[in-house]
Amino acid sequence: MKKIFYWFLVILFLVPIAAGVSEMTSGMIAVSVDEKIQPVNVSSQAARCAYYMIFDNKGKFLEFVDNPIKDVHGGAGTSAANFLGNKGVTVVIAEDFGYKMINALESNGIKFIEFKGIADDAVELAIPAYAADGNKLLEQVDRNLNPESYESYKKLINIEPDGSKKEFVLFTVKKGKDKVAAIFISPASEKGRSTLRLDENMWLYIPNVGKPIRITSLQSVVGGVFNNSDILRLDYTSEYDVEQVEENGDEYLLHLKAKTNAVAYDKLKMWVDKNSMLPLKIESLTAELMLIKTLHFKEVKDFGNGIVRPSVIETDSPLYKNYKSVIIFAKIQERTWSDEVFTLTFMPNINSLR
Amino acid sequence: MRLSFLLVFVIAFLSQLIFAESEYTFNLDETEKKPYSLGGYVEARPVFLYLDKDASLYKLKLYDKDEGKTAEEYNTKLQLDGSYEKRITKIYTKINVDTQESYLGWSDTINIFEGYISLKPSSSLNINIGKKAMKWGKGYAWTPVAFFDRTKNPDDPDLALEGFISLSADYTKSYSGSLKTISFTPVLLPVYDNINDEFGETDKLNFGGKVYLLLYDTDIDFIMLAGGSKTKRFGFDFSRNITPNFEIHGEFAFVNNFEKKFINSTGNISVDEYDAESYLFGIRYLTKVDTTFIVEYYHNNTGFTDEEMQNYFSFINTAYKTYTSSGNDNNLQKALDLTEGNYGRMNPMRDYLYVRVSQKEPFNILYFTPSITGIVNINDKSFSVSPELLYTGVTNLGLRLKTTFLSGQSNSEYGEKYNDCRIELMARYYF
Numbered sequence: 142m143k144k145i146f147y148w149f150l151v152i153l154f155l156v157p158i159a160a161g162v163s164e165m166t167s168g169m170i171a172v173s174v175d176e177k178i179q180p181v182n183v184s185s186q187a188a189r190c191a192y193y194m195i196f197d198n199k200g201k202f203l204e205f206v207d208n209p210i211k212d213v214h215g216g217a218g219t220s221a222a223n224f225l226g227n228k229g230v231t232v233v234i235a236e237d238f239g240y241k242m243i244n245a246l247e248s249n250g251i252k253f254i255e256f257k258g259i260a261d262d263a264v265e266l267a268i269p270a271y272a273a274d275g276n277k278l279l280e281q282v283d284r285n286l287n288p289e290s291y292e293s294y295k296k297l298i299n300i301e302p303d304g305s306k307k308e309f310v311l312f313t314v315k316k317g318k319d320k321v322a323a324i325f326i327s328p329a330s331e332k333g334r335s336t337l338r339l340d341e342n343m344w345l346y347i348p349n350v351g352k353p354i355r356i357t358s359l360q361s362v363v364g365g366v367f368n369n370s371d372i373l374r375l376d377y378t379s380e381y382d383v384e385q386v387e388e389n390g391d392e393y394l395l396h397l398k399a400k401t402n403a404v405a406y407d408k409l410k411m412w413v414d415k416n417s418m419l420p421l422k423i424e425s426l427t428a429e430l431m432l433i434k435t436l437h438f439k440e441v442k443d444f445g446n447g448i449v450r451p452s453v454i455e456t457d458s459p460l461y462k463n464y465k466s467v468i469i470f471a472k473i474q475e476r477t478w479s480d481e482v483f484t485l486t487f488m489p490n491i492n493s494l495r
Numbered sequence: 496m497r498l499s500f501l502l503v504f505v506i507a508f509l510s511q512l513i514f515a516e517s518e519y520t521f522n523l524d525e526t527e528k529k530p531y532s533l534g535g536y537v538e539a540r541p542v543f544l545y546l547d548k549d550a551s552l553y554k555l556k557l558y559d560k561d562e563g564k565t566a567e568e569y570n571t572k573l574q575l576d577g578s579y580e581k582r583i584t585k586i587y588t589k590i591n592v593d594t595q596e597s598y599l600g601w602s603d604t605i606n607i608f609e610g611y612i613s614l615k616p617s618s619s620l621n622i623n624i625g626k627k628a629m630k631w632g633k634g635y636a637w638t639p640v641a642f643f644d645r646t647k648n649p650d651d652p653d654l655a656l657e658g659f660i661s662l663s664a665d666y667t668k669s670y671s672g673s674l675k676t677i678s679f680t681p682v683l684l685p686v687y688d689n690i691n692d693e694f695g696e697t698d699k700l701n702f703g704g705k706v707y708l709l710l711y712d713t714d715i716d717f718i719m720l721a722g723g724s725k726t727k728r729f730g731f732d733f734s735r736n737i738t739p740n741f742e743i744h745g746e747f748a749f750v751n752n753f754e755k756k757f758i759n760s761t762g763n764i765s766v767d768e769y770d771a772e773s774y775l776f777g778i779r780y781l782t783k784v785d786t787t788f789i790v791e792y793y794h795n796n797t798g799f800t801d802e803e804m805q806n807y808f809s810f811i812n813t814a815y816k817t818y819t820s821s822g823n824d825n826n827l828q829k830a831l832d833l834t835e836g837n838y839g840r841m842n843p844m845r846d847y848l849y850v851r852v853s854q855k856e857p858f859n860i861l862y863f864t865p866s867i868t869g870i871v872n873i874n875d876k877s878f879s880v881s882p883e884l885l886y887t888g889v890t891n892l893g894l895r896l897k898t899t900f901l902s903g904q905s906n907s908e909y910g911e912k913y914n915d916c917r918i919e920l921m922a923r924y925y926f
Contacts, residue, residue: 329925351630469521480669
């Protein structure tokens with residue numbers, strides 16, 4: 142009898158804990174508002190709003206919660222983020238967020254959405270964030286673009302406003318998440334130049350100079366719209382986290398943020414076709430959301446062995462008005478490489494891998 | 496005579512004709528690999544010099560010639576690279592042909608810069624035998640740890656250098672973790688009559704090598720040379736990105752029992768023997784608007800002091816006076832002998848600063864890079880400044896216009912060079 146009583150107590154305690162955990166993991170949406178009415182406008186203050194409207198992850202309204210932080214002196218953003226985190230909120234919506242609150246939300250693993258308008262409309266926007274795990278989607282995009290370890294040929298074409306072109310052909314090899322190397326095959330002026338990237342380290346080897354020198358992802362070894370990170374691109378998942386996913390008909394819009402400041406572009410907006418899980422367009426942005434360049438993915442082609450992906454990427458940039466750059470892909474195939482291929486010592490010999 | 500000047504325009508014109516109408520296609524033939532390759536470049540480089548007739552080195556070089564205030568040089572260069580590859584074996588050669596028509600007359604040289612066989616049984620191991628340029632060191636303008644190389648020219652550090660005949664190997668291992676790569680490069684370099692005899696004392700088998708580490712995202716090399724042709728030397732270098740757009744690098748070289756031969760103002764030659772420590776520290780910084788700064792400080796303890804350099808210039812001036820009064824050029828010849836490979840080497844003094852600022856594609860002009868380079872001799876405050884315009888917009892063609900101004904007090908390094916200013920136009924066509 143004692144035993145039964147004991148197990149009853151255990152179950153009694155476990156049920157609410159399990160329910161709480163389930164609620165925590167499923168996540169809730171909090172919208173900052175200043176009045177306890179419906180419909181109500183989203184508040185302009187994320188941390189010092191009067192109330193938070195709490196919705197479940199399907200958009201069902203649950204309750205109004207008084208904001209205990211609204212009158213505190215100093216550190217309101219951090220306190221509000223902690224308060225919401227403790228309540229199991231995983232998405233917060235407000236008209237405007239201060240940078241301290243953004244940092245605190247990110248460290249609590251809470252997504253944030255800036256929205257001006259009716260609270261219920263804002264929640265509609267937030268729901269797709271639960272529909273798909275952004276980073277898993279990005280991983281799928283990466284694998285559809287190329288195998289994790291592969292070889293390929295690329296032709297880079299810079300097209301000037303008067304129609305004149307400059308072309309470069311490269312052979313590229315990649316291994317795992319952080320190793321990629323390339324060698325220029327043509328034109329003659331660039332032939333034999335090789336580039337190597339090991340995570341955030343990048344080198345350029347020029348045959349005449351005879352020794353590898355360190356370069357950065359922001360530089361361009363070919364000039365024009367392309368920079369080194371376009372030539373030595375790692376998987377998107379190794380450089381970016383997905384901050385937000387939007388669903389628009391047949392497309393996802395992924396909002397990507399660079400994991401470190403060593404990445405060439407601080408933010409990316411990637412439009413992905415839902416059926417093929419291939420990118421359609423990518424906008425590269427600065428931290429201040431200034432557009433640097435737009436990549437248009439075109440001409441999906443079967444490269445064999447299950448690799449079906451866009452074979453052409455057209456790039457334009459407001460920084461280079463009327464200039465256009467094109468990358469054409471050929472002979473993408475899965476390969477395995479030894480780690481020693483991706484070393485400074487091997488840079489003069491990359492051509493031997495072809 | 497004006498062949499190189501004409502060549503500049505012919506090369507520029509032909510390249511425009513050939514490449515104006517290329518197609519927007521990716522023909523798979525372009526990706527086919529052939530076992531052999533042949534390429535290189537042809538270059539024309541006319542130079543106009545404004546001479547400094549009062550300078551010591553003018554008196555030394557041109558004492559028996561009657562040049563005006565200006566002089567011209569017409570230089571051409573052909574550099575051929577060829578290779579043949581089969582399985583693990585590769586044969587490679589780089590041949591350099593220079594011609595020059597100048598106030599000193601006609602000269603031409605043909606050199607095999609490199610010619611070696613490379614065996615690569617695996618991606619970890621590479622064995623090279625033959626004439627090869629090692630190009631060690633992390634410095635851009637100077638590389639005090641490049642013990643197995645010829646000295647590079649800080650006025651044009653990217654030029655190919657002639658190698659030495661050697662046997663070398665690279666053995667590389669990669670790891671995950673803070674130590675990502677380790678490479679061992681042992682080198683054997685024989686010096687006998689007609690084999691590497693420019694390297695140093697003959698009848699010696701020199702040995703040494705390099706250990707390379709990629710440790711905590713930092714490139715580190717430990718380098719040594721022994722064997723007798725030169726005195727023993729050890730060194731290390733490093734390079735690291737502090738931020739993605741800010742790189743630092745450095746070198747330290749220790750030369751055991753370095754022998755310095757110098758002259759006093761009356762012509763007595765002395766030899767000083769001491770352990771010399773040289774070092775270099777540099778940065779490379781890229782701004783958001785694509786301006787690149789390269790700055791290096793070089794302390795060369797094998798170099799001459801202010802006083803030693805002044806004595807050398809005084810001796811030349813005295814020798815020149817003797818020549819003009821008596822026609823006796825013995826002392827000028829003595830100074831010439833001592834200049835070769837000694838006072839006449841690149842940057843022969845002790846402390847230098849190198850600054851290069853280049854702007855990629857200003858005003859959205861693609862493939863156009865203006866730059867300015869300054870080299871300052873910190874010891875005597877003399878300097879050179881070289882503004883430069885580079886255009887690479889036409890496929891396989893490089894065009895460069897470079898002017899160099901030299902300035903300094905009397906008895907200073909740049910003040911006593913034989914010219915005050917040089918203007919050169921270079922057209923280089925790659926094939």
